[in-house]
Amino acid sequence: MSASRLSELLLLPASSAANSDLKSERGVSCDGELPAPSEPHLVERATAAKKALGSRAMVLGHHYQRDEVIQFADITGDSFKLAQAAQANTSAEFIFFAGVHFMAESADILTSENQKVILPDLAAGCSMADMATAVQVDDCWNALEKFGVAGKTIPITYMNSSAAIKAFTGKNGGAVCTSSNAERAMNWAFSKGEKVLFLPDQHLGRNTAVLKLGLKLSDCVIWNPWKTNGGLSDSEIQNAKVILWRGHCSVHGRFSMQNIEDMRGRVPGVKILVHPECTHEVVSNADVVGSTEAIIRTIEASEVGSKWAIGTELNLVQRLANTFKDREILFLDKTVCYCSTMNRIDLPHLVWAMESLVEGRLVNQISVEKEVAKHARLALERMLALP
Numbered sequence: 001m002s003a004s005r006l007s008e009l010l011l012l013p014a015s016s017a018a019n020s021d022l023k024s025e026r027g028v029s030c031d032g033e034l035p036a037p038s039e040p041h042l043v044e045r046a047t048a049a050k051k052a053l054g055s056r057a058m059v060l061g062h063h064y065q066r067d068e069v070i071q072f073a074d075i076t077g078d079s080f081k082l083a084q085a086a087q088a089n090t091s092a093e094f095i096f097f098a099g100v101h102f103m104a105e106s107a108d109i110l111t112s113e114n115q116k117v118i119l120p121d122l123a124a125g126c127s128m129a130d131m132a133t134a135v136q137v138d139d140c141w142n143a144l145e146k147f148g149v150a151g152k153t154i155p156i157t158y159m160n161s162s163a164a165i166k167a168f169t170g171k172n173g174g175a176v177c178t179s180s181n182a183e184r185a186m187n188w189a190f191s192k193g194e195k196v197l198f199l200p201d202q203h204l205g206r207n208t209a210v211l212k213l214g215l216k217l218s219d220c221v222i223w224n225p226w227k228t229n230g231g232l233s234d235s236e237i238q239n240a241k242v243i244l245w246r247g248h249c250s251v252h253g254r255f256s257m258q259n260i261e262d263m264r265g266r267v268p269g270v271k272i273l274v275h276p277e278c279t280h281e282v283v284s285n286a287d288v289v290g291s292t293e294a295i296i297r298t299i300e301a302s303e304v305g306s307k308w309a310i311g312t313e314l315n316l317v318q319r320l321a322n323t324f325k326d327r328e329i330l331f332l333d334k335t336v337c338y339c340s341t342m343n344r345i346d347l348p349h350l351v352w353a354m355e356s357l358v359e360g361r362l363v364n365q366i367s368v369e370k371e372v373a374k375h376a377r378l379a380l381e382r383m384l385a386l387p
């Protein structure tokens with residue numbers, strides 16, 4: 001592999017964040033009196049507000065959330081499970097989403113019109129989702145049209161994307177996928193077309209194409225939205241089977257081969273369990289690879305006394321270590337690796353959002369524009385109908 005191609009597989013430069021779409025930066029302040037984090041009665045206040053709201057409200061909590069928030073979740077899960085939970089519950093009028101912005105959008109798309117989705121801190125975005133803006137993706141599609149390949153390309157969009165990108169996908173014959181059904185989604189796409197445009201996570205796309213579908217690394221090219229024609233030549237675009245968007249998760253992208261080697265050297269018999277958002281090198285060298293839900297199931301089914309080093313968000317790994325004390329559960333990286341945007345949903349924000357509602361003020365509602373929601377729902381429904 002050439003040095004330049006290798007560098008494409010590594011993390012994006014920090015400067016790319018500075019170029020992100022400002023509209024996707026969802027605000028940083030709260031309209032109201034946010035309790036101080038040191039306020040000693042936050043748990044009592046959250047308990048009282050939740051009780052006052054009763055069955056009118058439901059709290060959904062992503063597995064990567066802090067313990068202080070997850071204790072108030074009626075349902076915990078990964079983004080897909082939480083979207084399904086939101087869709088299945090037709091009685092709760094208000095859904096507090098303890099997750100990030102794209103998850104709250106998906107919940108709004110999948111729930112009925114009279115249900116309202118609330119994100120306690122609007123700044124809880126996702127750095128990966130922000131790596132593909134609607135304008136950039138339109139530019140990419142226009143370029144693929146110019147090269148004469150758009151008609152035979154099926155877009156597959158990871159759940160971790162904005163509603164606008166899901167809508168683009170729905171409009172152009174594609175489907176959403178999650179880390180647990182990416183293989184089925186990509187196989188479905190290849191039954192409909194000759195190429196796949198996979199966005200925004202290059203790692204999940206590459207790991208699925210190469211490790212699940214048996215394609216070659218050289219069948220995949222990377223579309224860099226900051227370069228003309230994605231930084232690709234005509235022949236690279238014509239020959240590619242999978243066009244990977246140049247995005248990644250800043251949490252899962254941190255795990256490295258060095259982490260794996262250090263861990264195997266330090267803890268004999270340890271099994272490496274990682275999420276498919278990790279790099280191809282890490283995923284290829286792990287013992288077990290799985291989505292967030294699959295990671296939990298793997299640990300639940302593991303033998304007492306077994307040793308696991310897990311490469312996913314630290315809140316979840318700590319919770320698994322605390323729950324399964326009869327196994328040795330370690331964090332794969334040496335340093336702390338929380339999802340900083342997910343962590344913006346803390347107890348003060350949850351208390352503020354719930355108490356506001358008790359007082360009759362709906363704050364931080366996530367509402368997806370009707371036209372966008374219509375096309376995004378199509379892409380989500382195609383995922384739900386995957387063979």
Ligand code: SF4
Pocket residue numbers: 064100125126127128129160249250251252313339340341342
């Ligand atoms: S863990 Fe990664 S993909 Fe998930 S919300 Fe955080 S930045 Fe986004």
